[in-house]
Amino acid sequence: MAVEITNFSRLLLLSFFLVLSSTSAENVTYDHRSLIIDGRRRLLISASIHYPRSVPSMWPGLVASAKEGGADVIETYVFWNGHELSPGNYSFEDRFDLVKFVNVVKDAGMYLILRIGPFVAAEWNFGGIPVWLHYIPGVVFRSNSEQFKSHMQSFMTFIVNIMKRDKLFASQGGPIILAQVENEYGDTENVYGDGGKLYAMWAADMALSQDIGVPWIMCQQYDAPARVINTCNSFYCDQFAPNSPSKPKIWTENWPGFQTFGTSNPHRPPEDIAFSVARFFQKGGSLQNYYMYHGGTNFGRTSGGPFITTSYDYDAPIDEYGLLRLPKWSHLKDLHKSIKLCEHALLYSEPTHLLIGPLQEASVYADSSGSCAAFLANMDDTDEKWIVFQNRSYHLPAWSVSILPDCKTIAFNTAKVRSQISMVDMVPESLVASKTIQEKGSKGLQWHIYKEKTGAVEKTDFVRHGFADHLNTTKDATDYLWYSTRFHVDEGEKFLNNGTQPILMVESKGHAVHVFVNEEIIASASGNGTDITYKLETQVPLKAGKNDISLLSMTNAGPFYEWVGAGLTSVKIAGLDNGTIDLSSNTWKYKIGLEGEHLRIYSDGIDNVKWITPSLPPKDQALTWYMVVVDAPKGTEPVGLDMKYMGKGQAWLNGKAIGRYWPRKSSINDKCSSSCNYKGKFFPDKCRTGCGEPTQRWYHIPLSWFKPSGGDPTRITFSRRRISNICSSVSEDYPFVDLENWENAVRSNGEGRAILHLACPENSSISSIRFASYGNPSGACGSYQQGICHHPSSVLIIEKVCLNKTQCTIPFLEGDFSKDFCPGITKSLAVEAACN
């Protein structure tokens, strides 16, 4: 009883302490080794989650999953163009409710890094800078222009002040421990001439003058001034050193990879990310951030790249839909636990780095309290290695780091993924007509359509000779700009009678175009993520007399497009009696945006047009708006809209912009691999999937957007994203040490005690064991097979422990699954279970 009372009061004390620490001011400083929070050096794991890339109802769950994954800190950019809609007109609505997001992080008991920028890049439209700013005379983005600096300072001051008002800096008791000004400017500083450096130093001084009581950082700013910490962004940062020995080594962006329409999808293997992080901490790193930990979605027109997909999944530990990506999330969770077991030794001792082979390095951190932690690294990108360290021998797989929190026992090896795998499915669900429609007696789905007018002839915004720049004209208020001209064909033109068609030739700065002649679409073209310009040549069905030529130019602006511009540069017709005629300096009529956009027919303007309701919606029609009233899909699993069978366009649900869709396929010549060799330096083209497939097929629709109640639209479906089966395996070679219970996990002989752990998603439990074998099973999750050694009661034993449980733990190499079974064979245990 006494023990229970002690536990009880200790528990109370703990929660009392937590409340205290979350409201009292914390003193954040730093020295050469790390940040110092309230007098204590800290090793910190940070996770990037951008608030506008999900919805407020998802924030608490995402932040909780990051915390459970071992993160101490959330990192976010601040998106200026989402907040200052016109000069001085600020907005913090819905997904842009920054204060609410910071408070979610605070309530979770985590820290926050606020990267104010205000230029953020981030594959975000215009890199986060408001487009209106570009049209104020004298403004050059990110330069020593007084106009730019004045607007930038007003914005930063505004953001800092709302954070101060709500006491969100750590110095005031809030979660913000670091703030960032500018972003990767060191890499472009020279492009801006002499003013570049002046601007960077001005930005640092201006930030410091904000007096926020926590340190400022500048990433990739190699000449950051003394009081600002310069940090590293890369796939690897172990070799990084800040520009002064008095600054700690901080890694603000560790990348997996983003997607562009028309390419295959990049993946960074968990073994390699873990390797990069372990090497960073081995070599004196103190704070590491995953960019992204949850990438989320580029809703509406926020993606900027161009050709960046609407999905910003990023192959991150939490997927776009908010589900844990396993084994990546859990492998990194184990890594974080192992590193945290070493925290004191790492931060309070001077390391000894020893070469223990040509490409093998041991680092030992032994502090004065007697604790000792070691990292053993094998940088060989092909061969494993047995090494001797402090009289014990250790197996080191190629391209891996082992972490020994007591300098003896391996808690974790970056190449040994022992954690659970889950299989995620997109389960299709047909669209169901809403109940109100069904009650009105209609059967099935009813598609309503509205066809856009082609060209700028009927409704013209302005007329000019030659080409206006697309972005300068639309000011990015819409993706679309019509260019229309009229071309007269003489009755006597030979092509009219000799069976050939003239050729239309279009050149452009980007990014995509549809060509219409006499209201019929005849061709489309687009640039891509590496070359945004396109050229087009197509036969053109001209008739005698007047011909209307209309080009619908489309953009998807990116970080530097205020310089580059977009739209047509040349339009010519070849194959006429007079040879080639250049239409470029003709009189062109312009129309900005689509009629449906002006009338807001996707939201409150739905009744501004006359929709037609054909019995079957037309297929493969350009410039058509489709509308359908559907029931919300049932259940709480995340939902994606399957757009594989549609063309290029944008989608809305209840007035909320889901994003741009485009089932553009990657080239079948892309190199894809079904398995990925994690060994060796990662590069973006290394491990790609989906060659020859649309880059993005499903579009995430947040559940909170459903109200309770040119392609083939009949084939649009909702899909529920769900974890179907889970797998876990453990092997004598890969002992899974119970990191939750480290003291008990180490036997007296220094060996780790191994377990197998299974866990279903929230609110589901293990409903069946689909496979279990203790012995020498082979294969991968979904296709495990028994080997020659198989314990006949494997399934029964696992069922007894795990059935109907949310999670369970099975001891390995002891008890039922003892070491003596099948002597001489290296044993493993593999389990596949279904969650329900």
Ligand SMILES: *[C@@H]1O[C@H](CO)[C@@H](O)[C@H](O)[C@H]1NC(C)=O
């Ligand atoms: C904050 O910590 C630094 C050193 O870590 C110390 O010099 C300074 O006095 C502290 N400030 C406050 C307000 O406690």
Ligand SMILES: *[C@@H]1O[C@H](CO)[C@@H](O)[C@H](O)[C@H]1NC(C)=O
């Ligand atoms: C601020 O911007 C929004 C969105 O463009 C607009 O609706 C609103 O009228 C503006 N408010 C002011 C005061 O300019």
Ligand SMILES: *[C@@H]1O[C@H](CO)[C@@H](O)[C@H](O)[C@H]1NC(C)=O
């Ligand atoms: C390793 O063994 C040698 C010889 O037995 C001994 O002198 C030394 O102290 C041992 N080192 C460690 C770290 O145990």
Ligand SMILES: *[C@@H]1O[C@H](CO)[C@@H](O)[C@H](O)[C@H]1NC(C)=O
């Ligand atoms: C992009 O287009 C250019 C020019 O057509 C081409 O050379 C390049 O291979 C394309 N890149 C990708 C990733 O498709």
Ligand SMILES: *[C@@H]1O[C@H](CO)[C@@H](O)[C@H](O)[C@H]1NC(C)=O
């Ligand atoms: C956009 O307009 C500005 C001001 O007229 C001009 O200086 C700039 O060159 C134009 N940009 C492009 C890409 O044409």
Ligand SMILES: *[C@@H]1O[C@H](CO)[C@@H](O)[C@H](O)[C@H]1NC(C)=O
């Ligand atoms: C038809 O006439 C056009 C225009 O004069 C010419 O360019 C083309 O070569 C002719 N085609 C044939 C098959 O004669």
Ligand SMILES: *[C@@H]1O[C@H](CO)[C@@H](O)[C@H](O)[C@H]1NC(C)=O
């Ligand atoms: C062809 O060129 C001649 C001489 O420049 C001109 O008179 C004639 O109108 C042109 N024909 C057409 C169809 O453009």
Ligand SMILES: *[C@@H]1O[C@H](CO)[C@@H](O)[C@H](O)[C@H]1NC(C)=O
């Ligand atoms: C789990 O169930 C609880 C209680 O019914 C509910 O509040 C919660 O939202 C559910 N979580 C998920 C992820 O469905």
Ligand SMILES: *[C@@H]1O[C@H](CO)[C@@H](O)[C@H](O)[C@H]1NC(C)=O
């Ligand atoms: C699991 O639950 C099912 C359904 O409630 C029940 O029939 C079964 O006996 C349970 N099994 C175990 C091992 O608890």
